[in-house]
Amino acid sequence: MGDRKGLSHIPLPISYTPSFWRTSVQAIKTGVWNGVIREFYDFLPRVKEDAIVTLNEGNTPLIEVKNLRDIVGDVKLYLKYEGLNPTGSFKDRGMTMAVSKAKDDGSHAVICASTGNTSAAAAAYASRGGLRAYVLIPAGKIALGKLSQAMMHGATVVQVEGNFDEALSIVKDIAKTYPITLVNSINPYRLEGQKTAAFEVCNHLGFSPIYHFLPVGNAGNITAYWNGYKEYRGRGIINTLPKMMGFEAEGAAPIVRGYPIKNPETVASAIRIGNPSSWQAAVKARDESGGVIDMVSDDEIIYAYKLLASREGVFCEPASAASIAGVIKMHKKGIFKNGDTIVCTLTGHGLKDPDTAIKSSDKPITVPAELGKVVKVLGF
Ligand code: F0G
Numbered sequence: 001m002g003d004r005k006g007l008s009h010i011p012l013p014i015s016y017t018p019s020f021w022r023t024s025v026q027a028i029k030t031g032v033w034n035g036v037i038r039e040f041y042d043f044l045p046r047v048k049e050d051a052i053v054t055l056n057e058g059n060t061p062l063i064e065v066k067n068l069r070d071i072v073g074d075v076k077l078y079l080k081y082e083g084l085n086p087t088g089s090f091k092d093r094g095m096t097m098a099v100s101k102a103k104d105d106g107s108h109a110v111i112c113a114s115t116g117n118t119s120a121a122a123a124a125y126a127s128r129g130g131l132r133a134y135v136l137i138p139a140g141k142i143a144l145g146k147l148s149q150a151m152m153h154g155a156t157v158v159q160v161e162g163n164f165d166e167a168l169s170i171v172k173d174i175a176k177t178y179p180i181t182l183v184n185s186i187n188p189y190r191l192e193g194q195k196t197a198a199f200e201v202c203n204h205l206g207f208s209p210i211y212h213f214l215p216v217g218n219a220g221n222i223t224a225y226w227n228g229y230k231e232y233r234g235r236g237i238i239n240t241l242p243k244m245m246g247f248e249a250e251g252a253a254p255i256v257r258g259y260p261i262k263n264p265e266t267v268a269s270a271i272r273i274g275n276p277s278s279w280q281a282a283v284k285a286r287d288e289s290g291g292v293i294d295m296v297s298d299d300e301i302i303y304a305y306k307l308l309a310s311r312e313g314v315f316c317e318p319a320s321a322a323s324i325a326g327v328i329k330m331h332k333k334g335i336f337k338n339g340d341t342i343v344c345t346l347t348g349h350g351l352k353d354p355d356t357a358i359k360s361s362d363k364p365i366t367v368p369a370e371l372g373k374v375v376k377v378l379g380f
Contacts, residue, residue: 033059036093036196037100043199043231044097044192051104053129057092058196060084062204062343067311072331074338078209079308080201083316083349087149090197090221090347091121094185097193099125102181108132109180113160113167115217115270116146117348122183123153134180136160136167143269143317143353163264164218165275185220186277194221198228201343208238209343211336215322216246216255216293217271219282221347226285242343243291246282247326249319253295255279267298267356270319270348296325302360304328308346315350315357323347 035054037044061084065077082090099122102110109132112122119135119142126133135150139159150157160167168184175182185191202208208229214222222244232238248256249266254274261274276282286293296304305321308314323344330336350357367373 035096036193037096040196040199043196045101045189047097047100047104051100052096053099053103053125054096055086055092055124055128057085057096058200060197060200062201063312063314065312068307071307072327072342073336075331075336076339076341077327078201078205078341078343079312079314080197080343080345081314081316082197082345082347083320083352087117087121087124088145088349088352089117089121089317090194090345091117092125093196094190094193094220094224095121095125095183097189098181098183098187099129099131101189102183103129103131105181107179107181109134110183111135111171111175111180112183113137113164113171114142114146114184115164115272116142116352117270118184119155119157120146120149120153120352123150123155126155127153132156134158136171138163138167138272141269141272144355145349145352164273165260165264168218168277184277185218185224191220191224191227191278194224195228195231197345198225199232202229202232202238205341205343207341208232208240209242209341210240211245211291211330211340211342212242213245213247213323213326213342213344215268215271215319215345215347216248216282217252217273217276217319219246219255219276219278221345222246222285222293223278223281225345226289241289244285244289245291245323245326245330246286246293247322247329248293248295249301249322250295250297255282255293256295266301268301268317268319268322269353270317271322292330294326294329296322296329300325300329305350305356306360309350309357314346316346317348317350317352318356320346320348 035056036058063079085092111134113136123133133155135155136158249268251266252264264272264274304324
C-alpha cells in the first residue's frame with residue numbers, strides 16, 4: 001500500500017501554495033466549453049438556467065485546407081467541421097436552444113420531420129432533457145447512422161411513405177393540434193442556436209470570410225449563418241460581411257429552379273427536399289449578401305466528398321460535400337481572387353452514412369491469413 005501520508009511532510013515549493021491552486025483552477029475552468037447557450041449568452045434568447053439542455057455542442061474546429069491548391073486555386077479555404085458536434089451534425093446548435101426553450105415553457109414532448117440529422121439531434125436532446133421525442137422520417141430514405149441515433153435515444157420513430165416535405169406538413173398539423181413542440185427549423189429558436197456557428201467562424205479567424213459556402217436543404221442554416229454574421233457586424237465585432245454561397249443538389253433544387261420539386265432525388269439524402277421552409281429567407285440572405293444559390297450534380301457531390309476524405313483527412317456526409325463541390329464550381333468560373341478567405345461548412349460527419357461511403361469506395365482486398373499473400377497484395 002506504501003506510505004499513505006504521501007509527500008505531505010515535504011515543504012511545498014512556492015508555486016504550489018494555495019494561491020497557485022486558486023489561479024490554476026481558474027485558468028483550467030476558463031478553458032471549459034459549456035455549450036452554445038452559455039457561451040453565447042448575450043446573443044441568444046434567455047432560458048432559465050435549470051431548463052438548459054446541452055451536450056456542450058459548438059466550438060467545432062475550423063480546419064484549413066492544405067492539399068487542394070490544384071483544385072481550388074490559391075485561396076485560404078477553411079472547413080467548419082460541424083460533424084464534430086455531439087450528435088455529429090450542426091443540428092445540435094439549434095436543438096439545444098429549441099429543446100431548452102420547450103422545457104422552459106413546460107413542454108413535455110417534441111416532434112419533427114427529418115431527413116435524418118434533425119431527428120438524431122431532437123432524440124438526443126429530448127432524452128437529455130427528459131422530454132419525449134416523436135420523429136417522422138421518409139421511409140427507407142435516411143442514412144443508417146442517423147436512424148440508429150434516433151432509435152438509440154428512445155424517440156418514437158415513424159417512417160412515412162412519402163418524402164420530407166410531406167412529413168413536415170404532417171408534423172406542422174400535429175403541433176398545431178396537440179400539446180407538443182415542433183423543433184423543425186421553422187421553430188425560431190433553432191435558427192437562433194444555429195447562428196452561433198457564424199460567431200465561431202469570426203472568433204476563430206478574427207474577421208469575417210469573403211465567402212461562406214453551405215449546402216442548402218430546408219434553407220434554415222444559410223439563413224441562420226446570415227443572421228449571425230449580421231448580428232456580429234451590428235455589434236461592431238466584425239466590419240464586413242461574407243457573400244453567402246448556398247448549394248442545392250441538382251435533383252432537389254427548388255430555389256435555383258424557382259419552383260417546388262415534387263419528387264426530389266439526390267444521393268445527398270440530407271438535402272433531398274423539394275419545398276424548403278426558409279426559401280424566402282435564404283433568397284434574402286443571398287441577395288443582401290451579394291452571394292449565389294446554385295446547384296451541383298450528384299457526381300460533383302461524390303467527387304468532392306471523396307476528395308476531402310482522401311486528400312484532407314476530413315470525412316463529411318455527402319450533403320455536406322455540396323459546399324465543397326460549390327467551391328470547385330465557383331473556382332472554375334474564376335470568381336475567386338488569390339488569397340480570398342473562404343469558409344465551407346461541413347454540416348455532418350461522414351460516419352452518418354456508411355452505405356454511401358462504402359458504395360463510393362474500392363472494395364477491401366480479401367486474402368488468406370498468410371504473410372506472403374499479404375505482402376503480395378501490398379505490392380512489395
Ligand atoms: N447538411 C446536412 C448534413 C443536413 O442534415 C441538412 C439538413 C442540411 C445540410 C441542410 O440544411 O436544411 O438548414 O438547409 N437536414 C435536415 C434534417 C433537413 O432533417 O436533418 P438546411
